[in-house]
Amino acid sequence: MTTGIAPDLARRLAKRRSRRKLWAHLPLALVALLTIFPFYVMVILSTQNGQAISLPGSLFPVHFNLSAYLAAIQGGDVMRWALNTLIYAGVSVVLVLTFASFAAYAFAKKRFFGKTVLFWTFIAMLMVPYQLTLIPQFILVAKLGGIDTYWGLIVPTLANAQALFLMRQFISQVPDELIDAGRIDGAGEFRTFVQIVLPQTKPILATLGVFVFLWHWNDFLWPLVETRSPDHYVMTVGLYSLEAQNISLAITMAAAVITFLPIFFLYLVLQRYFIRSVAITGLK
Amino acid sequence: MSERATHMPHGRETSLEAPGRRPLPSGGEGGEGGEGDKGGDAAVGVAAAGPRHPAITQAWQRMRRNGTGMALVFIAPYVVLFFVFRIGPAAAGMVLSFGSYSINGTTHWEGLSNFHALFTDPLFWTSLRVTVVYTIIAVPLTVVVSLGMALLCTRSIRGIKVYRALYFLPVITSLVTSSVIWQWIYSSNGPANWFFESIGLGAVPWLSSNSMVLPSLSLMSVWTRFGFDMLILLAGLLAIPKEYTEAAMIDGASAWQTFWRVTLPQLRPALFFVVVLELIQSFQVFDVIYVMTRGGPGDASYSLVYLIYDQGFNFFNFGYASAAGVVLFAITLVVSLWQRWVFRGDGT
Numbered sequence: 161m162t163t164g165i166a167p168d169l170a171r172r173l174a175k176r177r178s179r180r181k182l183w184a185h186l187p188l189a190l191v192a193l194l195t196i197f198p199f200y201v202m203v204i205l206s207t208q209n210g211q212a213i214s215l216p217g218s219l220f221p222v223h224f225n226l227s228a229y230l231a232a233i234q235g236g237d238v239m240r241w242a243l244n245t246l247i248y249a250g251v252s253v254v255l256v257l258t259f260a261s262f263a264a265y266a267f268a269k270k271r272f273f274g275k276t277v278l279f280w281t282f283i284a285m286l287m288v289p290y291q292l293t294l295i296p297q298f299i300l301v302a303k304l305g306g307i308d309t310y311w312g313l314i315v316p317t318l319a320n321a322q323a324l325f326l327m328r329q330f331i332s333q334v335p336d337e338l339i340d341a342g343r344i345d346g347a348g349e350f351r352t353f354v355q356i357v358l359p360q361t362k363p364i365l366a367t368l369g370v371f372v373f374l375w376h377w378n379d380f381l382w383p384l385v386e387t388r389s390p391d392h393y394v395m396t397v398g399l400y401s402l403e404a405q406n407i408s409l410a411i412t413m414a415a416a417v418i419t420f421l422p423i424f425f426l427y428l429v430l431q432r433y434f435i436r437s438v439a440i441t442g443l444k
Numbered sequence: 445m446s447e448r449a450t451h452m453p454h455g456r457e458t459s460l461e462a463p464g465r466r467p468l469p470s471g472g473e474g475g476e477g478g479e480g481d482k483g484g485d486a487a488v489g490v491a492a493a494g495p496r497h498p499a500i501t502q503a504w505q506r507m508r509r510n511g512t513g514m515a516l517v518f519i520a521p522y523v524v525l526f527f528v529f530r531i532g533p534a535a536a537g538m539v540l541s542f543g544s545y546s547i548n549g550t551t552h553w554e555g556l557s558n559f560h561a562l563f564t565d566p567l568f569w570t571s572l573r574v575t576v577v578y579t580i581i582a583v584p585l586t587v588v589v590s591l592g593m594a595l596l597c598t599r600s601i602r603g604i605k606v607y608r609a610l611y612f613l614p615v616i617t618s619l620v621t622s623s624v625i626w627q628w629i630y631s632s633n634g635p636a637n638w639f640f641e642s643i644g645l646g647a648v649p650w651l652s653s654n655s656m657v658l659p660s661l662s663l664m665s666v667w668t669r670f671g672f673d674m675l676i677l678l679a680g681l682l683a684i685p686k687e688y689t690e691a692a693m694i695d696g697a698s699a700w701q702t703f704w705r706v707t708l709p710q711l712r713p714a715l716f717f718v719v720v721l722e723l724i725q726s727f728q729v730f731d732v733i734y735v736m737t738r739g740g741p742g743d744a745s746y747s748l749v750y751l752i753y754d755q756g757f758n759f760f761n762f763g764y765a766s767a768a769g770v771v772l773f774a775i776t777l778v779v780s781l782w783q784r785w786v787f788r789g790d791g792t
Contacts, residue, residue: 169693169694172693173690173693176699184596184599184601185601185603187592187596188596188597188601188604188607189607191593191607191611192607192610192611194667195610195611195613195614195667195671196610196613197635198614198622198625198626198629198667199613199617199625201625201628201629201635202621202624202625205628213633215633215634215635215638216635216638219635258521259521259522259525260522262518262519262521262522263518263519263521263522263523265518266514266515266516266518266519267519270512270514270515270518271512271515272512272515272516272519273512275515278519278523281531282526285526285530285531285534287776287777287780288534288773288776289728289769289772289773289776290728291728291730291749291752291753291769291772292534292537292538292766292769292770292772292773293530293533293534293537294533294537294752294756294769295533295537295540295752295756295762295765295766295769296532296533296534296536296537296540296766297529297533298756298757299536299545299762300528300529300532300533300536315525315529316529318525318529319522319525319526319529319530321526321530324522349514349518353518374616377618378616378617378618378619378620380618380619380620380730380731380734381730381731381753384734385753385757395618396618396620396621397620399620399621399624400620400624400734400735403624403627403735409628412624413624413625413628416621416624416625419618419620419621420617420618420621423616423617423618424613424616427612427613427616431609434612434616435612435675438615438616438672438675439675439676439679
């Protein structure tokens, strides 16, 4: 008797699903086009140096040339900014991961006085908006003579509470037996950490590395107040300065492409880490 | 471990314990191992004088056993950085909101005068209104679009992964880059107006009119944010057991009813998380405004964080800007506590 109900239901479900599948493509593709359009605009405008903009003609690659890129690289400081950004992001990734993983190991596996309070103090700082700390941070760095220097740019961004939190979560799952085994074999604290604990955290290191890199690559407010001379700008600040100076649209867009491309290629290669890093850290 | 190496933690510990202890009186819960550690701590002072003293050796042995000394070496760089560059400035920001700072480096106590100035300044109320209006438009718009896209993305159709990867592109793009592009899209001869004119609706003053600038910025924020929110909602949707929706359908529920009565209640935690995140993000809107409108036209997009920046770094009213920062903190805190409270009530 059950055969009467089941095929009917199955047919209803299947019908609903297949109809949905077809229709689902339409909005998905439409939104995909809308999502891509600004990127398309960026690229296409960067290839039309010296051309008057007229729509819709300018949206097609009729006057294709790469002279805007040449102008951006030769005339401006774009390559310098790219290098600065690479230093800002690259050095920060290495140092954040190092400091956070060391501290996270102690917080996860060691006992020390005031551990719980200290840890939750750090985590509670996630609730304090960065903008409140910005001004005293600026004054502090200024007093230390760090304005418009690499270290002044990098050092204040290294205390990353999210990195500590995620690393601690991960390291606390490393079995104690593994660590004890290392110790019994005569490894010192430092070797135990580097050779036994750290290899276990590779997935989270990669994810966090991507997160920190992306965050620094796109950071704007801190570099904006911290850097003074165009020689020390990062890409975001430099791109803004081009825009503010009314440099030709094509050159500005070429600089925008240069800002975007490294992240784009990184995203193509490490897509799953990008998605995971943004998903677990919760903030852009 | 060499003799030299074993000394290191001793020497460092004195300086390290201080930040660890500071939050204790207010926090109250000092950790269970407090008593034992204190013994070790007391011994440290004499450690340099005579490391061979049996009592000290004993204390060192105990610390070594539970790894206290080494733990302090491990946390040292992070703790120092965090106190100097995060907690210190945050506390200083709150103190500064009750004072004034002049360029020569002196600070004066001003009591509540910054807050008085802030609350009687029409510009502050403008910035608060701008921020609230932006939030009211941007957050629901972004969340609804994200939810819709998440629902569409649950379908197992060909190429869905490509779609998802594409939607994520704006999330990884810097807001400055996005702003530069969108400023052109919104410009009077830009593609947005070209499109509106060619379908016969006429040009829209996207960024140049007081009434349109916030909706325009909100619309752009949908583009920058939905890929991210969608991902979280999608994860939430995929976690709902299929049996739930199928059971509803067996009972004869329409797709619409299934969505409202089954899917949405199940999705509540993820949805709530996304809303809170968007609220906080929207309240801190800055990059986009700085690049695209500089608070204008007039002060129609003069947001709270833009006020902090403008007062702090254009006018060097550090005390006044810090007071605005404290207001931002208070708002963020209320949203965060609300989140805590809801999640506790939920049992999730």
